[in-house]
Amino acid sequence: MCGINGILHLQSQKKVDERILTKMRDALEHRGPDDKGIFIDNNIGLGHRRLSILDVSSKGHQPFLSDDGRYSLVYNGEIYNFKDFYPELKCNGFDIKTNSDTEVLMKLFQLYGLKMLNRLNGMFAFAIWDKKEKKLTLVRDRMGVKPLYYSFYNESLYFASEQKALFTAGVPLKIAQEGLGEYVFNRFVAGENTLYENVKKVLPGDSMTIIESGKIFTEKWWDLQIEINNHDKIKNPLEWFKTTFDDAVRLRMVSDVPVGVLLSGGLDSSSILASLHQQKFKGLQTFNIGFKEVEHDESYLAKMLSKKFDYGFRTMQLENNLLYEKLITSTYFQDEPIMHLSEPHLLAVSQMAKPAVKVLLSGEGADEMMGGYVRYKALKYPSLLNSIATIGNLDLFSKKPRFEKLIRYSKIKSNEDLVVFNSSNIFREDIIKNFGINSLPKNEYRKEIYEDAKILYPNNLKRQALYFDQHTYLCSLLDRNDRCTMGASIECREPFLDPRLLAGLGSLDDNWLFKGKKGKFILKTAMKEKLPDEILNFRKVGLSVPWGDYIIKSPAFKDELESFSRSDMFQMPYFENINAKKLVQNLQKGDAKMIPYIMPLFMMHIWIKNYVEKFSEISDIIK
Numbered sequence: 001m002c003g004i005n006g007i008l009h010l011q012s013q014k015k016v017d018e019r020i021l022t023k024m025r026d027a028l029e030h031r032g033p034d035d036k037g038i039f040i041d042n043n044i045g046l047g048h049r050r051l052s053i054l055d056v057s058s059k060g061h062q063p064f065l066s067d068d069g070r071y072s073l074v075y076n077g078e079i080y081n082f083k084d085f086y087p088e089l090k091c092n093g094f095d096i097k098t099n100s101d102t103e104v105l106m107k108l109f110q111l112y113g114l115k116m117l118n119r120l121n122g123m124f125a126f127a128i129w130d131k132k133e134k135k136l137t138l139v140r141d142r143m144g145v146k147p148l149y150y151s152f153y154n155e156s157l158y159f160a161s162e163q164k165a166l167f168t169a170g171v172p173l174k175i176a177q178e179g180l181g182e183y184v185f186n187r188f189v190a191g192e193n194t195l196y197e198n199v200k201k202v203l204p205g206d207s208m209t210i211i212e213s214g215k216i217f218t219e220k221w222w223d224l225q226i227e228i229n230n231h232d233k234i235k236n237p238l239e240w241f242k243t244t245f246d247d248a249v250r251l252r253m254v255s256d257v258p259v260g261v262l263l264s265g266g267l268d269s270s271s272i273l274a275s276l277h278q279q280k281f282k283g284l285q286t287f288n289i290g291f292k293e294v295e296h297d298e299s300y301l302a303k304m305l306s307k308k309f310d311y312g313f314r315t316m317q318l319e320n321n322l323l324y325e326k327l328i329t330s331t332y333f334q335d336e337p338i339m340h341l342s343e344p345h346l347l348a349v350s351q352m353a354k355p356a357v358k359v360l361l362s363g364e365g366a367d368e369m370m371g372g373y374v375r376y377k378a379l380k381y382p383s384l385l386n387s388i389a390t391i392g393n394l395d396l397f398s399k400k401p402r403f404e405k406l407i408r409y410s411k412i413k414s415n416e417d418l419v420v421f422n423s424s425n426i427f428r429e430d431i432i433k434n435f436g437i438n439s440l441p442k443n444e445y446r447k448e449i450y451e452d453a454k455i456l457y458p459n460n461l462k463r464q465a466l467y468f469d470q471h472t473y474l475c476s477l478l479d480r481n482d483r484c485t486m487g488a489s490i491e492c493r494e495p496f497l498d499p500r501l502l503a504g505l506g507s508l509d510d511n512w513l514f515k516g517k518k519g520k521f522i523l524k525t526a527m528k529e530k531l532p533d534e535i536l537n538f539r540k541v542g543l544s545v546p547w548g549d550y551i552i553k554s555p556a557f558k559d560e561l562e563s564f565s566r567s568d569m570f571q572m573p574y575f576e577n578i579n580a581k582k583l584v585q586n587l588q589k590g591d592a593k594m595i596p597y598i599m600p601l602f603m604m605h606i607w608i609k610n611y612v613e614k615f616s617e618i619s620d621i622i623k
Contacts, residue, residue, distance in 0.1 A: 002031055005160035005161065021046075041129075043212070046072055055099035059100060060100040074126065080251040080254050082122075137210075139208075140203065183337065187600065188476040191203065191448075195336050224470065237508055248501060255358075261286045262349065263287065263313075267531075273305060277311075283311075330484060333347065341545050343480055368477075369506075370519060372520045376519065385418075430597070436577025453467040462510065564601070566581075
């Protein structure tokens, strides 16, 4: 697990500036504090910061060069099945000189090129320079667990694991108007675009090859829709799931350093712990974030399960000044305004874990793979939403936030918008009414994914929403996990995103996912004999945070909320019709309905104040 960066000048006579390449690299020091390296060959430069997980010796140093000197590689991630390739590589004349998956990746590329990617079980983002053919290839893993950003600027390509490294190299920080629209209407920017002008992502499952002349070739090397369509019928889904899940957990224990578990106390992370216990992994540590508010707290369940399995347990709470401090820090690591609102907590628990472990297992992805969100239930009978909208006009549920949100959601008319806005907290009409913003984002990538979902699951809005989330909302969660754990110099691994589970679960009948009150029927059934009833039947909490209380009651946030109400951001053209003072006053009077309207704006205020000003004058960020 590492940070990677690079520069390719498309003018071959221009030599890479070592100083700029090094500054880019060291902006990623938190991703790899154990080692650092650079490679420069005239107009190409590669940088690497290393977090040593496999083969912690100097043999794992990067950039990694092929024995013949043709290829140079920088790589971020883990290939869990890398040792499976040893016999094949040896039969093809390769000597294995390290215990590192980096060497295996390089030699597989030498043998097969990008055709080897489908055989890898892991998470990765890497760049390979071919000295002979003068081309740079960028690759990202199937689901986008590992980030990879790039920008073409001044006839050069800049790439890095995080946007801050691009800005450090001189790429201008400017907010894209379309990106801002997606942030407000959809909570985050989906697809290859970002919140920034001229900064893009390599899409999950994609490779991008840049020839020195400037020609670019993009290829989708893995497509979930194709994988699901081509998957053999699973004869015994429950046994298949048990076996595959346990093996996915086992593979993600491959490490030369200690591994722990992010344990919320909910079904997903508890299932990982139960699998580890059944497979007789000893001496593990679990790490938890707790809340004093009972309705948000699962820590007692996590403690109970850790004790039952004889694993170590540590928990913490995050409040007041410490919460404010972690908010500022997590905003820097995130590179964009935080949107899940749990980023400070995930950063804090990762920092707590750091002295004991270098790797954490997470239950992320289970909800998006197996239908675990309550919001999917609204799509089971779309016609009922019209009735709910009518009832909503009677204002009977205005003081119950979940029902109030459902009523607002029920007023959406088209199936496409029901899917596209399913993960949103506020909807089109809400934004027009409360923010005075009428210009909707184009959402081209979201629309493309929705069309794919319709083809794969015709006349099934719940499955369409699930597939849609797997390509949008889940990507934002994985980015959150990566930034927060790597902010603490810890690697995060997600067993539920094993490629065998991704395709297999997508091919199963709805009843294996949505049956029952809480969804994830196949997981809950598989865990019946492994987990106590308290966890199997506990209400879904997730990492929810009572921000409405924090920002009006916590002394640490009192001044910041006042600063927010007078923020210069409301002078920007896009936000000029928002009455921030009125929103804050309504919240202070106890109107909880204001929380989903205020929080994205408040987090943008925090981001502009504490991140943007590091790289750009505030007056220049929107053009």
